[in-house]
Amino acid sequence: xxxxxxxxxxxxxxVLTLTAxxxxxxxxxxxxxxxxxxxxxxxxxxxxxxxxxxxxxxMASRETLDIMAIRYGEDFTGTRQEAVPGEAIRIxxxxxSFHPAGHVLGSMQVKIETAKGTRVVVxxxxxxxxxPTCAPFEPLACDVFVTEATFGLPVFRHPPVAEEIGKxxxxxxLFDGRTHLVGAYSLGKAQRVIAELRAAGYERTIYLxxxxxxxCSYYQAQGIDLGTLEPVGRRAKELAGEIVLCPPGQLADRWxxxxxxxxxxxxxxxxxxxxxxxxxxxxLPLVISDHAxxxxxxxxxxxxxxxxxxxxxxxxxxxxxxxxxxxxxxRPLNLIGYGDEGDAAEPAGNVEAADRAAGIGSTT
Amino acid sequence: xxxxxxxxxxxxxxPRRSAKLALMTDYFRSETDPARGLALAALTGGxxxxxxxxAMLRALVAERVDPxxxxxxYDFVGDLSETIALIWPAAAGEETAAxxxxxxxxxxxxxxxxxxxxxxxxxxxxxxxxxRWALLKLVxxxxxxxxxxxxxxxxVAALGSLQxxxxxxxxxxxxxxxxxxxxxxxxxxEQPQTDDPVPFRPAxxxxxxxxxxxxxxxxxxxAAEWKWDGIRVQAAVSAGRDGRLRRxxxxxxxxxxxxxFPDLVETLDFDAALDGELLVVIxxxxxxxxxxxxxxxxxxxxxxxxxxxxxxxxxYDLLALGGEDLRxxxxxxxxxxxxxxxxxxxxxRIDLSPLVPSPDWAALTxxxxxxxxxxxxxxxxxxxxxxxxxxxAPYVSGRPKGQWYKWKRDPFRVxxxxxxxxxxxxxxxxxxxxxxxxxxxxxxxxAELVPVGKAYFGFTDEELLEIDRFVRQNTINRFGxxxxxxxxxxxxxxxxxxxxxxxxxxRHKSGVAMRFxxxxxxxxxxxxxxxxxxEALLALxxxxxxxxxx
Numbered sequence: 001x002x003x004x005x006x007x008x009x010x011x012x013x014x015v016l017t018l019t020a021x022x023x024x025x026x027x028x029x030x031x032x033x034x035x036x037x038x039x040x041x042x043x044x045x046x047x048x049x050x051x052x053x054x055x056x057x058x059m060a061s062r063e064t065l066d067i068m069a070i071r072y073g074e075d076f077t078g079t080r081q082e083a084v085p086g087e088a089i090r091i092x093x094x095x096x097s098f099h100p101a102g103h104v105l106g107s108m109q110v111k112i113e114t115a116k117g118t119r120v121v122v123x124x125x126x127x128x129x130x131x132p133t134c135a136p137f138e139p140l141a142c143d144v145f146v147t148e149a150t151f152g153l154p155v156f157r158h159p160p161v162a163e164e165i166g167k168x169x170x171x172x173x174l175f176d177g178r179t180h181l182v183g184a185y186s187l188g189k190a191q192r193v194i195a196e197l198r199a200a201g202y203e204r205t206i207y208l209x210x211x212x213x214x215x216c217s218y219y220q221a222q223g224i225d226l227g228t229l230e231p232v233g234r235r236a237k238e239l240a241g242e243i244v245l246c247p248p249g250q251l252a253d254r255w256x257x258x259x260x261x262x263x264x265x266x267x268x269x270x271x272x273x274x275x276x277x278x279x280x281x282x283x284l285p286l287v288i289s290d291h292a293x294x295x296x297x298x299x300x301x302x303x304x305x306x307x308x309x310x311x312x313x314x315x316x317x318x319x320x321x322x323x324x325x326x327x328x329x330x331r332p333l334n335l336i337g338y339g340d341e342g343d344a345a346e347p348a349g350n351v352e353a354a355d356r357a358a359g360i361g362s363t364t
Numbered sequence: 365x366x367x368x369x370x371x372x373x374x375x376x377x378x379p380r381r382s383a384k385l386a387l388m389t390d391y392f393r394s395e396t397d398p399a400r401g402l403a404l405a406a407l408t409g410g411x412x413x414x415x416x417x418x419a420m421l422r423a424l425v426a427e428r429v430d431p432x433x434x435x436x437x438y439d440f441v442g443d444l445s446e447t448i449a450l451i452w453p454a455a456a457g458e459e460t461a462a463x464x465x466x467x468x469x470x471x472x473x474x475x476x477x478x479x480x481x482x483x484x485x486x487x488x489x490x491x492x493x494x495x496r497w498a499l500l501k502l503v504x505x506x507x508x509x510x511x512x513x514x515x516x517x518x519x520v521a522a523l524g525s526l527q528x529x530x531x532x533x534x535x536x537x538x539x540x541x542x543x544x545x546x547x548x549x550x551x552x553x554e555q556p557q558t559d560d561p562v563p564f565r566p567a568x569x570x571x572x573x574x575x576x577x578x579x580x581x582x583x584x585x586x587a588a589e590w591k592w593d594g595i596r597v598q599a600a601v602s603a604g605r606d607g608r609l610r611r612x613x614x615x616x617x618x619x620x621x622x623x624x625f626p627d628l629v630e631t632l633d634f635d636a637a638l639d640g641e642l643l644v645v646i647x648x649x650x651x652x653x654x655x656x657x658x659x660x661x662x663x664x665x666x667x668x669x670x671x672x673x674x675x676x677x678x679x680y681d682l683l684a685l686g687g688e689d690l691r692x693x694x695x696x697x698x699x700x701x702x703x704x705x706x707x708x709x710x711x712x713r714i715d716l717s718p719l720v721p722s723p724d725w726a727a728l729t730x731x732x733x734x735x736x737x738x739x740x741x742x743x744x745x746x747x748x749x750x751x752x753x754x755x756x757a758p759y760v761s762g763r764p765k766g767q768w769y770k771w772k773r774d775p776f777r778v779x780x781x782x783x784x785x786x787x788x789x790x791x792x793x794x795x796x797x798x799x800x801x802x803x804x805x806x807x808x809x810x811a812e813l814v815p816v817g818k819a820y821f822g823f824t825d826e827e828l829l830e831i832d833r834f835v836r837q838n839t840i841n842r843f844g845x846x847x848x849x850x851x852x853x854x855x856x857x858x859x860x861x862x863x864x865x866x867x868x869x870x871r872h873k874s875g876v877a878m879r880f881x882x883x884x885x886x887x888x889x890x891x892x893x894x895x896x897x898x899e900a901l902l903a904l905x906x907x908x909x910x911x912x913x914x
Contacts, residue, residue: 154429155437155450159493171374174390175383252787252845256794261380264793272450272493273441274376279844281793283377318436325430 012144012308015094015112015120022335023122023146023312025112028092030059032110032122035337042083042096044124045107046071046187049338059083059091061098063106063222067187070214083108085135101126102137103290104188105219111140120144121304127289128296129158132195133188133224137300145306148338149314150291151269158269158293164286165196168243171263171284176241179259183248183280184267186212188290190245191219193267194226196288197243207232207239209246209255236260252281269293298322313338365491367395368403368465369498375509379789384511388519392546399465401541404520406502408513410540413472415480416503418444424485428453445504448488449497455489462490466541472503514617523549529566529761532618534558562600562610564618565637565683565691566761570751570768577769578725586752587695588722590735591770592678593653593748593865594643595660597621599677599714601632602687609633613642624662627670628677628713636705639681639759641717643746644673650746653879654867676713679706680751683759691759698759720750728752732771748864749773775862776904777884778803781813781892782857785835787845788820795828796835796847799883801859805874805898813851814874814898819861822882830886831857853893860885866904876901 017024021034030040037054044050044060046067051060053072058065059081068076083089083098085108090096093115098108103125110122119142126137126148151158172180184190190212197206205228208216213231220226232244236258250256251264264281269289271277277285292300297319301309309323309330316332323330371391378384388407392400405411425434425448434451441447468487475483484503488496501507517535518528526549537558538545547553596616603609611632613622622629625642644651644659655673659665682702683691690698699719706716720731720738728750730737736744749772757767780801788797798820802813823831834849834857841848850856862884869877876898 153437153440154433154453155441155447157450157493174386252793254794261791274446275442277377281787281845283379283790284374285377315436315440318433321430321432321436 011118012120012146012310015114015118015144016122016146016310018333018335022337023333025092025094027114028094028096028112030091033124033338035335041077042110043068044101044110044122045103047104047125047185050124053077057081059096061085061106061108064108066218067106067215070218088113099138099140100135102129102131102134103127105134105191105222105224107134107188109138109140111142118143120146121306122146123148123300125150125291126300127292128300129161129289131192131290132199133191133219139300139303142304142306144308144310145301145304146310146312146333147297147301147319148291149297149311149316149319151289151293152297152311152315152319154294154318156269156272156289156293157295158272158289159287161192161196161288162200164267164288165193165200167284168197168265168286169200169202171265172241172243175263178241179239179262180243180265180284181251181256181259181262182243182245182265182267182286183251183282184212184245184288186247187215189267189288191216191224191226192290193245193286193288194229195224198225198227202243203227204242205230207235207242207244209244209250211247211250212245248280301328302326365463365465365468365487365499366495367391368399368406368502369491369495371403372498372501372507372509373494375511378510380791381515384515385519385522388511388516389522392520392523393550397543397546398541400546401543402465402469404516404542404545405540406507407511407516409505411469411502412505413480413503415475415477416472416484418504420481421445421448421484421500421504424448424481424488425451445500446497449493449500452488452496460486460490462492462495463487468499468502512617513619520545520549524551527762530555532564532566533761534560534563535618536560536562536564536612536620559605560610561602561604562612562637564600564612564614565598565759566618567596567598567616567639568759568761568768569616569763570770571763571765573752573769573771581752581769583722583724583728583752585754585756586722586769587699587755588720588728588731589680589717589751589753590720591748591751591772592641592643592650592717593746594641594650594656594678596639597642597677598637598639598683599629599632600637600684602635602637602684621660624659624665625675626665628675631711631713634705634709635686636682637684638677638679638702638714639683640677640679640714643676643678645676645713646674650678650743652746652867653865657867674713676715678715678717680717681759694756694758695753696755722752728771732773735773747773772864775864775884776866777860777862778816778901779858779887779890779895780816780861781851781895782831782834782849782859783813783815783851785831785847785849792828795832797828797832799831799859801861802851802874803896803898803901811853813892815872816874816876816898816901817861817863817872817878817881819859819881819883822862822884823886827883827886851892854891856892858887858890858892858895859883860887866901868905874898874901876905 021031021036021038023032030042031038032042033044033050034041039056041055042059046064051068053076056078058077062082065080085098088095088097095113097111101107101109101124112120121140121142128137184193194206208231237260263284265284265286266280266282267286267288271282271285272287309328310333311319312333312335320330320332374387429451437451438447517531521528521531534556537560544556548555598614601611611629613625613629615621644655659673682698722728732750735747752769754767780803782799783802784800785796786798788795800815800818802815804811805814838850839847861881863878863881865879867877
């Protein structure tokens with residue numbers, strides 16, 4: 001077994017370093033998904049924890065640039081450069097190319113190749129499950145693979161999406177007088193859930209919380225068929241028996257009261273774990289994730305052929321442990337600032353911790 | 365197994381009683397025998413498997429999963445069965461068919477200690493995550509999906525036009541997989557005939573007495589007796605056809621609780637069914653509810669506990685005697701027979717609940733306010749109020765109108781300060797509807813609030829909106845669904861909390877726990893500094909318990 005490389009002088013360390021802003025490539029003079037404004041940023045995808053406003057220059061896929069403009073306004077960056085998938089361009093002393101990551105529309109992995117021929121791939125967030133709303137992940141051979149590990153524990157194995165959609169439709173037939181309120185992140189998850197509902201033959205109008213409208217329209221403008229969508233607007237009880245999508249944080253917000261007694265569903269990989277599902281207020285957990293699960297993380301690591309694995313965020317410890325058992329050099333980066341989009345709005349808390357703080361046991 | 369697993373899965377996430385019922389009734393209707401009957405047995409706690417223990421399951425998973433990865437996962441998930449269910453690796457080789465519920469129950473009950481692990485491992489290989497989770501919950505006992513036995517029976521009743529009490533009546537003479545019960549409930553068969561000599565007789569319950577009742581009711585029509593602060597039970601004892609005596613102690617809802625009170629049950633030698641209050645009585649003195657509580661919800665009971673906290677029955681009513689059902693007879697007759705029966709029996713652990721003279725409402729009002737003046741001995745502390753029973757009323761299950769009234773002692777009240785609020789469940793999931801409140805005590809740095817309880821009802825819909833608004837506007841800390849709100853001497857919300865009694869508690873920082881706390885009034889007019897102090901609460905505890913806390 002090789003020892004983990006944790007200092008400069010290793011293969012990966014020649015290409016990328018860690019700065020307060022995030023991953024930095026000195027030879028190219030750019031950051032990847034910086035968490036603070038930098039001069040030049042390469043952005044893997046449009047989720048708020050990876051794509052932030054205020055950089056001097058941003059290079060990203062056309063869709064990601066569009067999404068950033070939708071979310072932050074046209075002036076989200078100084079200059080912008082569209083990355084064409086698969087096309088290598090020279091930045092400083094390195095060659096850079098973008099390749100689909102299968103996470104959300106426009107999501108890319110960034111491949112860096114040095115003059116000496118060292119290949120480093122930064123995955124960004126990715127998944128291997130099929131997704132009708134974005135291009136599939138493209139496995140890339142490399143020497144150093146920088147992977148996420150959001151669901152990097154062996155308890156996370158995502159079920160087929162069709163099964164989860166089936167649960168939602170079954171509940172809709174059993175509780176046909178109640179609005180089915182589905183909490184889904186506004187970029188990617190919401191559109192994927194809609195597309196999968198359509199694939200399962202659900203043809204009724206699907207209603208949207210205002211926060212989802214612009215991105216759904218954008219997806220539709222990109223040629224992704226989401227069927228008939230309408231804003232919830234002022235409608236309330238008349239949406240009994242209908243499917244309404246909203247950002248997860250709205251499920252327990254005053255906004256949700258208008259529906260009387262809705263069934264609250266949450267579409268997220270986290271709801272695989274019951275305690276997490278309850279914390280999120282899920283009565284109907286839909287295990288639908290845009291991240292690689294444990295099996296896919298391992299398979300992808302093996303597929304890249306990389307001898308050195310960097311784990312950026314998520315359950316770093318478990319994946320690093322597994323990599324080392326496979327004889328791969330692996331290091332956790334413990335990057336701060338990445339997480340599931342939406343978590344930032346209301347940090348996942350713990351009821352028991354609060355109870356302990358209050359000195360109260362739950363007595364009922 | 366997969367259908368049962370899907371049911372448990374939905375139940376475990378569903379906070380609404382009505383939806384839980386719908387899910388179960390839907391399952392019972394569409395599932396076939398004997399699977400649905402075994403599911404009913406599982407939901408009512410009627411199945412147990414000797415050889416499935418957590419240590420054995422841990423050993424099974426240790427053979428298959430890296431121990432470090434397992435510990436990291438267990439740490440994240442927090443529940444052993446669930447961790448194993450999620451982490452169990454896909455089996456190599458051919459896929460085997462998932463077992464059905466009858467196969468699991470039958471084979472595991474017949475399996476020897478050596479066979480069980482292999483059997484369970486085989487099933488885990490064949491099932492998916494939810495199936496594995498349900499299997500592990502099933503075999504280790506304790507489904508914990510928020511369904512009481514009563515609710516499961518109610519779901520069976522809802523298959524047709526039965527009432528839950530109809531099912532309670534025959535329940536204890538039936539056994540899984542309950543073929544006859546389902547046929548009856550679906551209207552496809554007769555009521556199952558059971559030769560159970562000691563069936564549960566669904567309890568008769570009382571309405572709360574309201575002020576206007578006093579204007580129209582004549583006290584001469586009613587017997588008055590004390591309402592004791594224990595738990596309502598039914599002791600049924602009779603010989604079966606084989607001549608062997610059967611003894612059973614039922615809770616008010618028909619759960620068989622004999623196992624928790626062998627000291628009492630074994631002494632029951634008669635042929636009758638008694639309705640009464642279960643109490644802990646030491647040297648003739650009724651103990652606090654706290655003492656009784658230690659003996660509840662146990663499958664087995666240590667000898668020391670039986671010695672130190674002996675259980676007894678204070679009898680209210682006689683439902684059957686010598687094989688004759690007395691429930692059709694008026695209370696006047698039943699009461700006379702009860703008095704005669706107890707005199708003959710002369711049982712050290714069963715006594716008669718005395719009648720309270722009721723010449724008029726004034727006398728009853730005085731009795732209710734000061735039981736100690738009307739009841740000899742120290743037992744007055746265990747009196748919860750008065751019961752009024754119509755002399756000519758038969759014993760009817762449920763809560764018939766105008767027959768029985770309960771007139772509880774006024775609750776205790778305390779002015780407490782709202783400290784934390786938590787979002788509710790189901791319909792209330794967007795409201796901060798669960799409140800933790802505290803009272804003042806002298807801390808190291810001066811007066812401080814110490815939490816003394818939680819309340820989540822008692823307020824009107826309008827008040828809920830007002831509190832919700834207060835919580836959102838005065839949040840100083842967030843812990844997931846819980847918010848800490850401002851609670852300073854001059855800023856905060858004072859809640860008048862009503863409660864039925866106080867127990868000592870080691871689980872609470874304050875050392876006390878309230879029984880049945882609820883929001884009585886919102887005191888927007890009162891600054892938190894004027895809320896009550898802990899001493900006011902401690903004064904309510906029995907002397908010995910209060911000293912222990914101080």
